[in-house]
Amino acid sequence: MDCRKIRFCAEKTKIDCDQLLSLFRLTAFWAKDRRLEDLEIAIANSNPAITLWDSDRLIGFARATSDGIYRATIWDVVVHPDYRGAGLGSKLVETVIAHPSVNRVERVYLMTTHQQHFYERIGFECNSTTTMVLYNSASRLVTPERSPQHQQAVRHTATA
Numbered sequence: 040m041d042c043r044k045i046r047f048c049a050e051k052t053k054i055d056c057d058q059l060l061s062l063f064r065l066t067a068f069w070a071k072d073r074r075l076e077d078l079e080i081a082i083a084n085s086n087p088a089i090t091l092w093d094s095d096r097l098i099g100f101a102r103a104t105s106d107g108i109y110r111a112t113i114w115d116v117v118v119h120p121d122y123r124g125a126g127l128g129s130k131l132v133e134t135v136i137a138h139p140s141v142n143r144v145e146r147v148y149l150m151t152t153h154q155q156h157f158y159e160r161i162g163f164e165c166n167s168t169t170t171m172v173l174y175n176s177a178s179r180l181v182t183p184e185r186s187p188q189h190q191q192a193v194r195h196t197a198t199a
Contacts, residue, residue, distance in 0.1 A: 042125055045098070047134055048090045051082055058097035059090075066117045069152065081114075087138040091118070091131055098122045101131045103141050111141045113149040132161055 056078050063070035082088050082102065091099030098119040105111035113135055118128045135141060148166075151158060155165060 042127070045091065045093050045122075045127065047131070048092060049087050049134075049138065051085075051088045054082060054088060054090055054100075055097055056082070059100055062097055062100060062117055062119060063115075066120065067115070070115065070117075085114070086140045087135055089131060089134050089138075091122075091127060093122070099127055099131050101135050103135050103138070103147075105140045105144055107140055108143060109145050111144045111147045113141075113147060116149070128157065129161055132158070 056075055060073065060075060060078060063073060085102035085104055088102040089100070090097055099117060099122065101113060101116040103111050103113045113132065116128065116132060118131065136147060141147060147163075148170075149158065149163065150170075159165075
């Protein structure tokens with residue numbers, strides 16, 4: 040494979056979300072049902088969002104969220120199957136880690152289902168002590184009238 044024409048891009052405005060959805064559907068079982076409008080929101084709230092291009096073809100993607108000093112999380116790392124094995128995935132993750140929004144944080148997290156060994160080669164370690172998840176749903180959302188403070192005020196008003 041000739042990698043001389045492959046380029047990395049950190050400009051979110053250059054992301055072709057239609058190509059990205061196609062790439063997700065091809066490569067990522069966990070992203071097959073994503074919708075374009077949701078993907079646009081995720082990208083807008085990520086920094087960096089790195090794309091990998093072969094001419095005008097999107098062949099890779101990764102993004103991160105970060106507070107800039109304590110924690111960052113890398114999300115959605117994908118490389119087109121035709122381009123795997125050339126070190127592009129590692130370079131993609133390393134590019135995210137080197138970004139100013141990520142490179143100073145104490146800990147960088149990521150979630151993976153089957154690629155632990157790939158990430159270990161980059162320097163990540165398995166961490167079973169701090170990973171928790173909350174499956175959020177509309178019924179769990181805290182609205183002002185469902186907040187603990189509001190409930191306490193209602194109880195106080197009812198007893199007064």
